[in-house]
Amino acid sequence: MIVVNRPSKKISYVMAKYIPELYLLAIEEEICMDVFSLDEMTRGWFVGSFEPTLYKTTAVEVALQKFKAGDYEESHCHKIATEITVIVSGKAEMKGEVYGEGSIIRINPGEYTDFKALEDTVTAVVKLPGVLNDKYLEKES
Known part of the structure; x- marks a missing residue:
């Protein structure tokens, strides 16, 4: 899942897509990806x-x-x-x-x-x- 990192918060990019305020927050912040090996x-x-x-x-x-x-x-x-x-x-x-x-x-x-x-x-x-x-x-x- 792609998430937006904020101090003490993670906001799902999928959720942000449907809630305008969160979407704006998501595009302003660095989008972090889950990384596995x-x-x-x-x-x-x-x-x-x-x-x-x-x-x-x-x-x-x-x-x-x-x-x-x-x-x-x-x-x-x-x-x-x-x-x-x-x-x-x-x-x-x-x-x-x-x-x-x-x-x-x-x-x-x-x-x-x-x-x-x-x-x-x-x-x-x-x-x-x-x-x-x-x-x-x-x-x-």
Whole structure:
């Protein structure tokens, strides 16, 4: 949440938007942002209905994940959620196909894929909706 810092007061910018007096105060003051570290998050997940999170919501889950060459995640699917993976840097293999920097892969509900980092790789992942306990390993299905 964006807040305005004042001695002994914090005013939500969202609240200030709807109350004219607070809005004027907000634009006159320095607007401060909440700052978190990716290291504080679990496996890079920073938006979703889990803890810790930067923004709690069931609408979507978002992660920035870092993998070392050789890291592997077993084949799994989501029965409800669609998962979108962007290869930000590096190279990875998913379901037998090799993807490199700039590739965007949409994995539809019910579609299984594994993930193997062929070199140090960074991915951005969006899962929507943000459904907890919606991960099914292929071996268990």
